[in-house]
Amino acid sequence: MNKQLPSSAQVVIVGGGVIGCSIAYHLTKLGITDVVLLERRTLTCGTTWHAAGLVPTLRANYNMSMLANYSASLYEQLEAETGQATGFVRNGSLTIATNKERMSELKRGASMAKVAGFPCDVISPDHAKEMWPLLNVDDVVGAIYLPMDGMTSPVDTTQALAKGAKLGGAKIFENCKVLDMKIRDGKAAGVITEHGDIDAEYVVNCAGMWAREFGKKAGVNVPLHAAEHFYVVTENMPDLQHGLPTMRDMDGYCYYKEDAGKMLIGMFEPNAKPWGMNGIPEDFHFDELPEDFDHLEPYLEAAMHRVPKLMETGLQVFFNGPESFTPDDRYHLGEAPELRNYFVAAGFNSVGIQSAGGAGKMLAEWIHKGHAPRDLWDVDIRRNMPFQGTQAYLQERTTETLGLLYETHYPFKQFKTSRGVRRSVLHEQLKAQGAVFGSENGWERANWFANEGQAPEYEYSFGRQNWFDNNKAEHEAVRNSVGVMDQSSFCKYQIEGPDAEKFLNRVCSNNVAVKVGKMVYTQWLNERGGIEADVTVTRLAEDRYLVVSGVACQTRDLDWLRRNKGDHRVVITDVTSAMAVVTVMGPRSRDTLSKLTNADMSHEAFPFATSKEIELHYALVRASRITYVGELGWELYIPTEYAPSVYEAICEAGEEFGIKPYGYHTMNSLRMEKCYRHWGHDITDEDTPLEAGLSFASDFDKEGGFIGKEALLAQKEQGPLKKRFVAFLFENPEPLCYHEEPIYANGKIVGRTTAGMFCHSLGATVAMGYVEHEAGVTKAWIDESQFEIEVECERYSVKPSLRSLYDPAMEKIKC
Known part of the structure; x- marks a missing residue:
């Protein structure tokens, strides 16, 4: 380092990869020019330099897709702005499917692309081969083509962002390692480097693979772990056309891109190899990891099947470099809950290049505005729990998360690794009843209950999964008699x-x-x-x-x-861990509980929205008359050690009424019929109670x-709401939708779904979501409009409602 460090800055960014440089660039665009970026070695030397440079636009949901699309647009114009070439081209992308379920996933993505405004074509195997002549389509059932996808040079793009940041006034220092944090009054106050201290109003952790360890210096949890990540580059291939779209064969865990007359083949294999368990070497920069042909052999064989020309083509480069992965394959963005003015942008799960533009813009605006500029809950660092930053948890989960990027993304799919972290005290009792567990925030929760003789495991599909009938039986038990559920994870x-x-x-x-x-x-x-x-x-x-x-x-x-x-x-x-929660719901819930208590459970003595401490069986329990399923019922808050005996007593007392345990899938189908909102899906920090129908x-x-x-109050004064939450009942009982499907009114896209579930009391799928209409989403406009929802590129007629679709007068609840 040959430049003098300043003694202070408004913002200090730690890490000089594509993410850090993007944040610096975007801060200067907002007029925040007193920015210092510190890189321990050389810009891009950690992970950015060996990225494949793919810039797809379609992600798992609308919000992330819009950020990726912004990245592509930014990279397209950076050279004109900065004079630094980026190598960005829009060569498009082709993703093939070799089975019906994968094709369902691709079609659902194609439908969502319409909401985002991206062109996305569903094409035949023959059409795919026309676009990619070396492709073997013997086992291909279909494909999608995204013409606006692109690729770029990661190093050149980072340099262009860095140059743009410097043109805007930011200062960049290489070969300057940050040793520690300065903290004052619960806020980040600067950094301590090997070349001196810098006071700062904000500090941003963009340290990539080092972000977890650097976070620890400030007491901030940044759960991520490095994994070995592979690609190979062939010798020159004369038959390989220039400018081909990037091709993905996700069923074979490989992607293919043309690279100066050669073919680069990258892998997202299951059973990945975590790396850096004992720390990342101090001198690590621009380094490669050892080859592992045995590990890659099955995927190279899959590549030769997909592109037979590879069988007669040699490999010129066998590359292995580390990338960091998070426990849920979503990156970390935002202000750390542990420390004010400390921001994180790290853990990009091999999508750092496509995400850097949008993520950099969002974090810069977050610093500038003092709040998230849009709904970013998917990647908000506040979703994490402390246990997720532990070494053992991360090491095991990383073996799975790399490959999950190319796994079929089925609805309700559960992680296999790092399970059993948090268990309810009722776990073994639920297991004995046939519970099939899912994992949420580390909790093992019963999602559904297998029948006697039925394997307690998922068989995934985009259609009716193997627990559909179990869900129906549980659903009907709650609606018609009584159900019991463990909700201790509240x-x-x-x-x-x-x-x-x-x-x-x-x-x-x-x-x-x-x-x-x-x-x-x-x-x-x-x-x-x-x-x-x-x-x-x-x-x-x-x-x-x-x-x-x-x-x-x-x-x-x-x-x-x-x-x-x-x-x-x-x-x-x-006090989450201090109390178990058992809910007893259904028209016979009062009868069941009355057998175990002398308390008067009548409506007159125990009205809705009342909470009392009562004697129940041998325990003192807080009984709260409330519901998330739309039936008479109680939530029972029980000191943890008493919960097993109370749960057992409830199950015995309810036998004469046909009591059944029910799981979270059933709770979801029940709450959907009642149009009850779920935070993070149906309501977020971008939605107001007026828009969500919750002003009451x-x-x-x-x-x-x-x-x-x-x-x-200001929104009220503006007149009819232009955006409102609406429920929809499918007229056709066959389709299933989940979220992000386009909503049409009179043939025009007016919104997207936030949630969907087959609802057995109504005999069809219920979907919910927001619709927008410039003149106002009034009841009259809704009644006059013809609504459809698109599922897998096919539109279905739906009936809209601003009220609950089941028991809108709440007669069953208040009885």
């Missing part, structure tokens, strides 16, 4: 102190100044009116409340509470107001 927070009511009334949109023993359904909003959380609040005492939310939001919810605590005299305690859960007249009130 996140539970106790808020207590002299200012508990005042604090929660500021955070919650509804009024929690209620009598002891009353429950309140409410949202937490941001200043823009977007929904940050969807919770129930129970008043336990004058100065004490219990807040309950969904399993995925534990870190995020606690972060929101703590950052809004201010000077309020309250103590916030995570906001009290605009309560003293002191609430966060987001002014934004909601």
Whole structure:
């Protein structure tokens, strides 16, 4: 390093790969020019330099697709702006399918591409061969072609971003290792480097494979682990056409791209090889890892099957380089919950080049605005739990996550590795009842229950999976008699102190100044009116409340509470592990529980939204009359050690009523019939309660107001809402939809689904989602319009509704 480090900067970025350079570039575009980027060795020397440079535009969902599309557009114009060539070309991409299920996945992606506005053609095997003449299509059943996909030179693109950042005023220092963090008053305050200290208002961790270890220096959890990642390059192939689209054979775990008359073949193989378990060598830069022909042999054989010309072509390069992977194959973005003003952009799972433009823009805007610029929950670093940063968990999960990028992405598909992290105290009882477990935020949860003699395992499909009839039986038990469910994975927070009511009334949109023993359904909003959380609040005492939310939001919810605590005299305690939760739901739930308690469970004595501590069997239990399935029922909050005996007693008491245990898939089908929203899918920080049809859960007249009130009032004043949440019932009972399917009104795309599930009481799939109409999404417009939802490139007529599709008058709940 031959330049003098400044003593201070507004933003310090640690890491000089494509991500760090993109953030620096985008910060300067926003007028934040006091930016310093520090690279321990040389720009791109970690992972970026050996990336394949693919820039596809279609990702797993709409939001991520839009970010990828922005990257492509950015790279296309960078040379004109900076004078630095990027090598970007839009050569398109071709993805083939060799079985019906893969083709279903590709068609669903093609349908979603229409929402995003990308051209995407579903083509025949013969057409695929015309586009890729060396392709063997004997076992191909179909393909999709995306003409706007591209590829770029990773090093040149990074250099162009770096040059653009410097033109905007940013300073870049190579050969400057960051040794430690400076922290003050719970905020990032700068960095300590081998060449001096830099004070900073913001620090951004873009350290790639080193991000986890660097995060630890600030007490920040960045769960990622490096894995060996392979590609080969052939000798010159005279028959290989120039400018071919990138070709993916995901069933063979390989992609193929033309590279200056040669063919580059990359692998995303199952049973990947974690690397760097004992730390990354200090001098690691521009390094390669040893070859492993035995590991790759099955995939090279698959490549020769797919492109027979390879059988007579030699290999010139056998490359192995490390890439970092996260536990769920989604990158980490955003402000760390552990430390204010500390941002992370790392763990890009081999999609760093295609993601860098969009991710850099989003993080720069996040710093600039002080909040996420759009719904980024998929990649928000606050989704992580501390256990996910442990070495053993990451090492085992990494063997799976690399290959999952090319696995068929079935609905309800479960991870196989790093399982059993968090188990309910009822786990073994559920297992004995035939539970088939899924994993959510580390919890093992019963998703469905196998019948006697039925294998307790998934058989995946985009159609009706092997648990469809099990789901129907569980669903009907809850609707017609009684069901019991373990929901111990609920996140539970106790808020207590002299200012508990005042604090929660500021955070919650509804009024929690209620009598002891009353429950309140409410949202937490941001200043823009977007929904940050969807919770129930129970008043336990004058100065004490219990807040309950969904399993995925534990870190995020606690972060929101703590950052809004201010000077309020309250103590916030995570009590998730202290209580098991057993829900008893259905028209015979009262009869079942009454056999185990002397408490009066009648509607008059125990009305809806009431919570009481009662004697149940041998235990003292908090019984809360609330529902997420649309039936009479109670959530029972039980001290953990008493839960097994209470659960056993409930199952015995309910035998005469035909009680059945039910799982999370059934809870989903039940809640979909009631059109109950799910945070993270149906409602996010981009959606307001007015748009989501949840304004009834906001009290605009309560003293002191609430966060987001002014934004909601302003939205009300604008007239009819241009965006609204609508439920749809399919007229045809056959199709199944899940999320991201296009919604049409009068032949025009007006939105996309947020969730879908076959609902047995209604006999067809219910989908929910937001629709937009410039003149206002009024009931009259909805009633006058013809709606369709597209599933696998075929449109189906659906009936819209702004109300619940099952028991809209709530007669079954309040009885």
